[in-house]
Amino acid sequence: MEQKPVDDANPSPELTTHGVGPWQGDRPDDPRFDPELLEDGDSRNVIDRYRYWSMDAIVADLDARRHPFHVAIENWQHDMNIGSIVRSANAFLAETVHIVGRRRWNKRGAMVTDRYQHVLHHADVSDLVAWAAERGIPIIGVDNVPGSRPIDEEPLPERCVLLFGQEGPGLSAEAIAASERVVEIRQFGSTRSINASAAAAIVMHEWVRTHAIRS
Numbered sequence: 702m703e704q705k706p707v708d709d710a711n712p713s714p715e716l717t718t719h720g721v722g723p724w725q726g727d728r729p730d731d732p733r734f735d736p737e738l739l740e741d742g743d744s745r746n747v748i749d750r751y752r753y754w755s756m757d758a759i760v761a762d763l764d765a766r767r768h769p770f771h772v773a774i775e776n777w778q779h780d781m782n783i784g785s786i787v788r789s790a791n792a793f794l795a796e797t798v799h800i801v802g803r804r805r806w807n808k809r810g811a812m813v814t815d816r817y818q819h820v821l822h823h824a825d826v827s828d829l830v831a832w833a834a835e836r837g838i839p840i841i842g843v844d845n846v847p848g849s850r851p852i853d854e855e856p857l858p859e860r861c862v863l864l865f866g867q868e869g870p871g872l873s874a875e876a877i878a879a880s881e882r883v884v885e886i887r888q889f890g891s892t893r894s895i896n897a898s899a900a901a902a903i904v905m906h907e908w909v910r911t912h913a914i915r916s
């Protein structure tokens with residue numbers, strides 16, 4: 702799978718956490734541990750289970766248990782939401798994030814989670830459609846447009862691409878046409894819409910609620 706290289710000119714800063722100091726006692730010989738982190742301590746923004754693990758070891762562990770939903774976002778005007786969408790995709794363990802349109806995206810909100818997340822670029826909607834069709838994965842558009850159905854009315858498919866529009870225009874006509882169905886989050890106030898990254902987090906959690914939470 703092609704993974705986007707880290708773009709040094711457009712860094713994704715990581716706020717350090719209190720973390721843990723240098724490893725105390727005998728060094729573990731588990732190859733997942735990173736010798737430098739054992740030596741210096743680990744203040745990365747990772748869950749405690751991954752403390753001192755190398756990035757490669759963390760990605761391999763995530764890859765072994767990723768959820769079968771994908772997230773796609775249209776990026777025609779450098780949408781500022783993409784970083785936080787990538788961060789939520791990491792938190793909810795999406796398979797891959799697909800950037801449709803411009804290749805470059807603002808990584809600041811990702812807080813380095815992009816390094817643990819598969820990210821694919823598609824030049825246009827037809828490229829995404831071909832990618833999904835080849836794998837038999839339905840595209841579910843997410844926007845509050847005429848014809849959208851409330852997301853709580855029908856479960857999301859287990860394997861799917863959840864396709865979001867960008868701030869301002871929302872989903873393009875091509876994206877709506879490519880979607881098996883378009884779902885919306887119910888709203889009750891005066892604003893026309895919520896922020897795209899907030900919508901993405903809600904919809905990803907809806908997938909998790911339906912498919913990943915066992916009672």
Ligand SMILES: C[S@@+](CC[C@H](N)C(=O)[O-])C[C@H]1O[C@@H](n2cnc3c(N)ncnc32)[C@H](O)[C@@H]1O
Nearest residue numbers: 843844865866867871872885886894895897900
């Ligand atoms: C700011 S909205 C823009 C378009 C919106 N249709 C409008 O009429 O203003 C940007 C993106 O956020 C997501 N979004 C925002 N509010 C939503 C809602 N209530 N239901 C589903 N998606 C929403 C969609 O993916 C949408 O394309």
